[in-house]
Every structure is written in C-alpha cells, then in structure tokens.
Amino acid sequence: AASPAALPIHLNQIGFEPGDAKIAIVEGGAAPIEWTLVDARGQTVKRGKAQVYGPDAASGGEVQRIDFSDVRTPGEGYRLVVNGSRSDPFVIRAGIYAPLARDALAFFYHQRAGVPIEAKRVGAKWARPAGHPKEVAKCFAGRDERGVEWPGCGYALDVTGGWYDAGDHGKYVVNGGIALWTLLNAFERRPVAGLLDEAKFEMAFLLAMQVPEGTRTRLPTGPEIDVGGMAHQKVADRNWTKLPMPPQDDPEERLLYPPTTAATLNLAATAAQCARVWRGVDDAFAARCRAAAERAWQAAKRNPQIYASNSFTGSGGYGDGDVSDEFFWAAAELFATTGGAEYREAVTGSPHFRADLREPGWPSTATLGAITLATARNGLPKVEIDRLRRAIVAAADRFLADEKGNGYGIPYVAKDYPWGSNSSLLNRAMLLGLAHDITGVTRYRAGVVDAIDYVLGRNPLGQSYVSGYGARPLLNPHHRFWAHSLDAKLPGPPPGVLSGGPNSTSMSDDVAKAMRGKCAPQRCWVDDVHAYSMNEVAINWNAPLFWVAAWLDS
Ligand code: 9MR
Incomplete structure (x- = not known):
C-alpha cells in the first residue's frame, strides 16, 4: 500500500481545535503567496498572504507560513487553496486529540509479551497468540562479539511479560524505564482510565529483572562483586531474527544480559514512582515497589560504574557511559x-539539580527527576520547587525561541536529526505542556500544537508519522508483526503508532x-519496513505521543 503523493501545502492532517493556533506551511520563494481558506461547500472563509520565511536548512527548501488561527468556527472539510492547488481536507473541532490519546496508549497493549493479544480488545486483525509465554531466562555466558568472556550466573529468572521494546522482541530495562515513567507521569498529572493496568504490566516485568539478593559475579575485568538488587540490562534474543517474525514464532534462545548501573537506576526510579502512584490503589504492590526501589538504589551505589556493553548481538545496546543523570x-x-x-542529599548534591533542562531521552533522564520534583508533592523547600518550575519554563522558552530557527516553525532545532527525532520533539512538547500548566500562558500551548502539527503532517514530506491518522499516515513501520508489506497475511500497524522519524x-x-548526504534533516525518512534507523516504532517514542495527545485533550 502506498500513500497518495504529497501536496505543496503542509498542515496537521487531522485538523485543529477551535481555540488553537492554526498554521500551515507552503513551499515557495521570495514573493508572498496568496492563500484562501474554503469550507466544505467551497465558500471562501478567509484570504491572506503567506509570510515568507525563506531558505530553510532543516527542510532544504524555501517556505512560507500561513496563519489562520482566528478562524474558530467548527466544521469539517475545510481546505487551504494556493496557486490552484488544494490541501487535504481538515476539521476544526473540539476533542480531536481524544482518539489519538486512546490509540497511542493502546500501542502498549499491542506490544505486550507473554500474553495473547485478544481480538475482543483489538479486533481480529491484530489479535495474536502470546509471544514468549513462559520466559524463564538464563544469563548470557560465553564470548560477546568482541571476544570478551562473560561468566553467566547461577540462576534463571521468570521474566515473562512486559512490553516488547519496538520492532524487535528485546525487553530492555533502560528504555522500559523512561517509557513507563512517561505514562505514569501523565497519570500523576491527570488520571486516565485503564492506564494503571497497562503500566502495571511493565512495572511487574521491571521488578522481575532484579538480581536476587546475595548474588556475586565476576565481570570480564575486576574482582568478584555483589550484584544483588541490581537489574539486568535486558532479556533478548541471542541472535537477530529476520523480518517478518510474529513473536510467537521466534526461534531464538532468550537470555538475560549482565546487570548494569543504568538499568538498576531505571528500576529504582520507576519503582519509587510506582510506590507513590499505587499507594491507596494497591498498597501491597506499592510496598513491593518501594522495597525494590530502595534495594536497587543501594545496589547502584555499591556498583556505580557498571556500564552496558554494546557488543552482544541479537538486540539493541542502550549503552550509556554517564549515569549521573540516572542517579x-x-x-x-x-x-x-x-x-x-x-535521597535528599543525593538530589541536592547532584550537578543536575541546578542544571538547565533539556528534552529527556533514554540516555538523559535528569529532566524526568526535575519534573517530578517540580510537580509531585515532596519535601523540598518551596524556593527550590519554584526554582525547578522556573527551569521548566526556561527550557520551554528556549524551545519556543528555536521555532524561529526553522521554516516549519517547530520547537526543535538541530543541525542533524537524531535517531527517533520525533520523540525528541514530543519530549520537548511535554516540557512545553508543563510550562503551560505552570504559567497558564497561551504561547506554550501553541508550541505543543506546533509539535503535534509537525508529527501529523506539517513537515516537508507532508507525512503523518502516526498510523491511522491523516491523509498520508504511516503505513509500513519497521516491526516484526505489523509487516503487511512483506506478508499479506500479517496486519499493518494499528492506529496510533508513531514512527521514529527523520x-x-x-x-x-x-x-x-x-540516502546519506542526499537529504535535508527533515527529509531523511521513508515509509519502508526495512528502514529501522528511520521508521521503527518504540515504547519510548509512543509514550510522549500519548503524553502530548492526552495533554492536548485535557
Ligand atoms: O532509540 C535508540 C537510539 O537512540 C540509538 O541511537 C539506536 C542505536 O543504538 O538504538 C535505538 O533503540 C533501538 C534499540 O536499540 C533496539 N530496539 C529498537 C530501538 C529503536 O530503534
């Protein structure tokens, strides 16, 4: 299946809420282009001249901006017309983000390991048997790709359950952590029905990844150490599997990979958050989380510099050589x-406590801690909490300033776009949303809208990076089950799944x-199932999509 060809007018393909900013981008040079907004009957609603931006490094073209924010009349079938060419039809209506929030959260159910994905919940098309239904895994023992010898361990852990990370079947504690935190943070901000059930499924898996008390091991270099209470980095296939590969057909051996400080701190952070969120909801689970979090913290302090090796085949590395932010x-x-x-001393003594905030990501998690301290009830003095809240607003101000540095007007500027760039943008949108919560100032909401607009079509490819949403939705993400372009018996992606992006x-x-060297940053993307570095899906990317959609809907 292929999407229709892109048009020269790029906008959010699902539309706009009546009170929100309404921006479209049109390709064009120095002379301002005249535009017309028409309703479903073809009647002119508004006319104007676009504002010239000029040459734009991010998109590699020349662009102009159309602003019709003051049109607030709800309706379907609106279109912009420039030089005789029409945009896709779009709506102006309240509540347009509610279905997106629901579907973005449903992604996590689809990604569940260990249980069948049931037709009664997702429809027959996406139902499948359980993948890795009894996952009792031993530790990797032997040589990695670089010939380093790993000792293994004397136990196996039942790590059934949790979410598959992405298009592969790895289950990673680093990355599970930020994804789970983001869902739970959305819940702490505003409860969402069903969210805790989904979150508990991953939390239980992360708890299961904790190394038993009293376990001693020898790392490839150095003396024997006590790793009890740490968390294994991941459980994953010994070798990469081919595409397609429905999870129930995975023939590979599943193994635990060595514990790391970063994974241990991801467990400590999310289990502590769990203890807060489930208190009064499921006290026994909350208590279990708290005990696991405190044990993980002590274990990380005992072993503060055990980094992940990127030298195992069969799964991603998520290796990170700086864990000061995870601490x-x-x-x-x-x-x-x-x-x-x-914990107070560790917080106030950290260089991250007073540092500027940037968008979070799996290797840079300090902002997650700052958000919690700024927004969840805690025992810091009010002056410190106020300072952290100002730091969130200051970050949001920097992101808004970035809008002037790119033609499509998004709150993100980078000379090159990183792997998962859509999540970098949406994680910035989360901070913009929080800045709006803190200040009530409209321009921060407009910044969130700029980000979701880009993801849903206001980009040089005229592409909605979300499946099931927009005139040109994502169709062929890199995924071992939603691989209909490779096997007609398999489904495509369910609605609400985000591509990593350019x-x-x-x-x-x-x-x-x-494509290397031949595309401007925002154009280095193609909707191809094989393009894993541009078009994969991942739990840490869909989580901010959910956060932002839920926020816009609130
Ligand atoms: O999101 C990760 C990105 O930041 C890294 O640059 C990339 C290469 O190490 O890996 C990405 O994560 C992938 C993981 O390693 C395995 N599952 C799929 C993830 C998304 O592509």
Missing part, C-alpha cells in the same frame, strides 16, 4: 516518595545508507 532521577523519585534524607545522524540500515 539524580532515581534519587528524585525516591525522595518524592519516601522523603528520605539520603534521522540524518546515524543512518545505519540499508535504505538509510543509500
């Missing part, structure tokens, strides 16, 4: 939950390699 994040969550003096930094798959 800060975990301390912040533990402090907010317990008020403990040790990647001009690490174009490592074969489709991307052929």
Whole structure:
C-alpha cells in the first residue's frame, strides 16, 4: 500500500481545535503567496498572504507560513487553496486529540509479551497468540562479539511479560524505564482510565529483572562483586531474527544480559514512582515497589560504574557511559516518595539539580527527576520547587525561541536529526505542556500544537508519522508483526503508532545508507519496513505521543 503523493501545502492532517493556533506551511520563494481558506461547500472563509520565511536548512527548501488561527468556527472539510492547488481536507473541532490519546496508549497493549493479544480488545486483525509465554531466562555466558568472556550466573529468572521494546522482541530495562515513567507521569498529572493496568504490566516485568539478593559475579575485568538488587540490562534474543517474525514464532534462545548501573537506576526510579502512584490503589504492590526501589538504589551505589556493553548481538545496546543523570532521577523519585534524607542529599548534591533542562531521552533522564520534583508533592523547600518550575519554563522558552530557527516553525532545532527525532520533539512538547500548566500562558500551548502539527503532517514530506491518522499516515513501520508489506497475511500497524522519524545522524540500515548526504534533516525518512534507523516504532517514542495527545485533550 502506498500513500497518495504529497501536496505543496503542509498542515496537521487531522485538523485543529477551535481555540488553537492554526498554521500551515507552503513551499515557495521570495514573493508572498496568496492563500484562501474554503469550507466544505467551497465558500471562501478567509484570504491572506503567506509570510515568507525563506531558505530553510532543516527542510532544504524555501517556505512560507500561513496563519489562520482566528478562524474558530467548527466544521469539517475545510481546505487551504494556493496557486490552484488544494490541501487535504481538515476539521476544526473540539476533542480531536481524544482518539489519538486512546490509540497511542493502546500501542502498549499491542506490544505486550507473554500474553495473547485478544481480538475482543483489538479486533481480529491484530489479535495474536502470546509471544514468549513462559520466559524463564538464563544469563548470557560465553564470548560477546568482541571476544570478551562473560561468566553467566547461577540462576534463571521468570521474566515473562512486559512490553516488547519496538520492532524487535528485546525487553530492555533502560528504555522500559523512561517509557513507563512517561505514562505514569501523565497519570500523576491527570488520571486516565485503564492506564494503571497497562503500566502495571511493565512495572511487574521491571521488578522481575532484579538480581536476587546475595548474588556475586565476576565481570570480564575486576574482582568478584555483589550484584544483588541490581537489574539486568535486558532479556533478548541471542541472535537477530529476520523480518517478518510474529513473536510467537521466534526461534531464538532468550537470555538475560549482565546487570548494569543504568538499568538498576531505571528500576529504582520507576519503582519509587510506582510506590507513590499505587499507594491507596494497591498498597501491597506499592510496598513491593518501594522495597525494590530502595534495594536497587543501594545496589547502584555499591556498583556505580557498571556500564552496558554494546557488543552482544541479537538486540539493541542502550549503552550509556554517564549515569549521573540516572542517579539524580532515581534519587528524585525516591525522595518524592519516601522523603528520605539520603535521597535528599543525593538530589541536592547532584550537578543536575541546578542544571538547565533539556528534552529527556533514554540516555538523559535528569529532566524526568526535575519534573517530578517540580510537580509531585515532596519535601523540598518551596524556593527550590519554584526554582525547578522556573527551569521548566526556561527550557520551554528556549524551545519556543528555536521555532524561529526553522521554516516549519517547530520547537526543535538541530543541525542533524537524531535517531527517533520525533520523540525528541514530543519530549520537548511535554516540557512545553508543563510550562503551560505552570504559567497558564497561551504561547506554550501553541508550541505543543506546533509539535503535534509537525508529527501529523506539517513537515516537508507532508507525512503523518502516526498510523491511522491523516491523509498520508504511516503505513509500513519497521516491526516484526505489523509487516503487511512483506506478508499479506500479517496486519499493518494499528492506529496510533508513531514512527521514529527523520534521522540524518546515524543512518545505519540499508535504505538509510543509500540516502546519506542526499537529504535535508527533515527529509531523511521513508515509509519502508526495512528502514529501522528511520521508521521503527518504540515504547519510548509512543509514550510522549500519548503524553502530548492526552495533554492536548485535557
Ligand atoms: O532509540 C535508540 C537510539 O537512540 C540509538 O541511537 C539506536 C542505536 O543504538 O538504538 C535505538 O533503540 C533501538 C534499540 O536499540 C533496539 N530496539 C529498537 C530501538 C529503536 O530503534
């Protein structure tokens, strides 16, 4: 299946809420282009001249901006017309983000391991048997790709359940952490029906990844150490599987990979958040989470520099050589939950406590801790909480300033777009949303709208990066089950799934390699199932899509 050809007018293909900013981008040079907004009957609603932006490095073209924000009359079938060419039809209506929030959350159910995906919940098209239904995994033992020898361990863990990370079947604690935190943070901000059931499914898996007490191991270098209470980095296939590969057909051996400080702190942070969120909802689960979080914290302090090796085949690395931000994040969550003096000291003594905030990502999690300290009830003095709230607003101001540095007017500027760039943008949108919560100032909401507009079609490819949404939706993400372009018996993606998006930094798959050096950052993308470095899906990308859609809907 292929989407229709892109048009020269680029806008959010689902439309606009009546009170929101309404911006479209049109390709064009120095002379301002005249535009007309027509309703479903073809009647002119408004006319104007576009504002010239000029040459734009991010999109590699010349662009102009159309602003019809003051049109607030609800309706279907609106179109913009420029030089005789019409845009896709769009709506102006309240509540347009509610279905997107619901579907973006449903993604996590689809990604569940260990249980059947039931037709009564997702429809027959997306139902499948359980993948890895009894996952009792042993530790990797032997040589990695670089010939380093790993000792293995004397136990197996039942790690059934949790979410598959992405298009592959790895289950990673680093990355599970930020994805789960983002869902739970949305819930802490405003409860959402069904969210805790989904979140608990991943939390239980993360708890299961904790190394048993009293376990000693020898890392490839160094003496024997006590790793009890740490978390394994991941459970994953020994070798990469081919595409397509429905999870129930995966023939590979599943293995636990060595515990790492970063995974341990991801567990500490999310389990501490769990203890807060489930308190009064399921006290036994909350207590279990709290105990696991405190044990993980102690284990990370005992072993503060055990980094993931990227040298195992069969799964992603998620290796990170700086865990100072994970220490800060975990301390912040533990402090907010317990008020403990040790955690307070770790928070206030961290270089991240007073640092500028940037958009979070799996390797940079300090902002998650700062958000919790700024928004969840905790024992910091009011002056410190106010300062952290100002830091969120200051970050949002920098993102808004970035809108002037690119033609499509999005709150994101980078010389090159990274792997998962859509999530970088949406994580900025989350901070913009929080800045709006803190200040009530409209321009922060407009910034969130700019970000979702881009993701839903206001981009040089005229592409909606979300399946099931817009005139040119994502159709062929890199995914081992939703691979209908490779096997007609398989489904395509369900609605509400986000592509990682343009990647001009690490174009490592074969489709991307052929495009290297030939695309402007926002154009380094193609809707191809093989293009894993541009067109994969992932839990840490759909989580901010959900957060932002839920926020817009609130
Ligand atoms: O999102 C990750 C990105 O930041 C890294 O640059 C990339 C290469 O290491 O890996 C991405 O994560 C992938 C993970 O390793 C395996 N599952 C799919 C993830 C998304 O592509």
